[in-house]
Each structure stands twice: as C-alpha cells, then as structure tokens.
Amino acid sequence: MADQPALRPGPIVRALQGAFARDAGRQELLQLAARRIQEAGPPYTSVYLYMLHGGELMLEAFAGRTTEHTRIPVGKGLCGQAVAELRDINQPDVSTAPGYLACNADTKAELIVLIRRGQEILGQIDVDSDMAAGFPAAEEQAVREVADALAVLL
Numbered sequence: 001m002a003d004q005p006a007l008r009p010g011p012i013v014r015a016l017q018g019a020f021a022r023d024a025g026r027q028e029l030l031q032l033a034a035r036r037i038q039e040a041g042p043p044y045t046s047v048y049l050y051m052l053h054g055g056e057l058m059l060e061a062f063a064g065r066t067t068e069h070t071r072i073p074v075g076k077g078l079c080g081q082a083v084a085e086l087r088d089i090n091q092p093d094v095s096t097a098p099g100y101l102a103c104n105a106d107t108k109a110e111l112i113v114l115i116r117r118g119q120e121i122l123g124q125i126d127v128d129s130d131m132a133a134g135f136p137a138a139e140e141q142a143v144r145e146v147a148d149a150l151a152v153l154l
C-alpha cells in the first residue's frame with residue numbers, strides 16, 4: 001500500500017464545509033485552508049492562497065513565512081505560469097526552474113494547485129517546502145482535494 005500523505009484532506013474539507021455552513025466569508029475560508037494545510041507539517045512549510053483578479057494574482061491568505069510577492073501578474077513566476085498555462089505545477093527543485101520568484105533562501109520545492117470552478121480559474125494554493133522534491137503525487141492529490149472544496153464554497 002502506498003504511504004499515507006502527510007496532508008489528510010478529509011478533515012480540512014469538512015472544516016471548510018462547516019465554516020461555510022455557519023456563514024464564514026471568503027477570507028475566513030481561505031485563511032482556514034492555509035492554516036490547516038500548513039499544520040500538516042513537513043513537507044508543508046508555508047502555504048499561500050493567491051486569488052485571480054483580472055490579470056493579477058493577489059495574496060489573500062497565508063500561513064508560514066511572509067512573502068514580498070503579494071501581487072503576481074499572470075505569466076510571471078511559477079504562480080503566474082500555472083495560470084497562464086492552465087496547469088498545476090509541481091517543481092521538485094526551484095533552483096532549476098526558469099522564472100522562479102524566490103521569497104526566501106530555504107525553499108527547495110514548490111507545489112501550485114489551481115482552484116478551478118469548471119473552466120474558470122479562481123486562484124491557486126501555492127505551497128513552499130524546505131524539503132527537496134517535497135511533494136510526491138499523494139501530496140499533490142491531497143492539496144487538490146482542498147482546492148476542489150474551495151472552488152465550490154468560495
């Protein structure tokens with residue numbers, strides 16, 4: 001049997017649904033998702049919720065280290081590339097990634113999972129890891145489950 005992912009999406013999805021049911025707003029849902037993912041611990045070092053506003057991603061919630069990249073144009077950095085190319089990005093070694101925007105020297109790997117509602121991209125969950133190749137497929141799938149829940153609830 002495959003190893004269990006560090007991130008268990010089920011309890012997070014249920015927490016998001018519970019918050020939604022008691023009228024939590026967008027900011028609270030995004031912050032809850034960021035905090036609960038980061039609490040999974042390694043490989044989840046820092047979690048950023050960037051939401052799409054026209055041609056720009058705006059940081060609306062995060063847990064972990066602060067970042068200077070609070071607004072990222074579509075097409076810039078790995079975050080902007082994911083939106084421009086309509087795909088998730090799992091970068092095992094950021095030091096080799098063209099266009100990577102660094103926010104600190106300790107990050108080794110980055111995972112970006114788009115929040116999609118049908119054809120529409122609402123934003124993304126961006127996770128930094130201090131562990132090289134930090135995000136095997138099971139972690140990526142777990143983050144996607146949280147992204148899919150947010151797509152319905154936001």
Ligand code: SME
Pocket residue numbers: 048067069072076077078079080099100101102103110126128
């Ligand atoms: N590394 C990202 C920028 C966001 S910070 O890591 C939080 C990028 O290359 O787009």
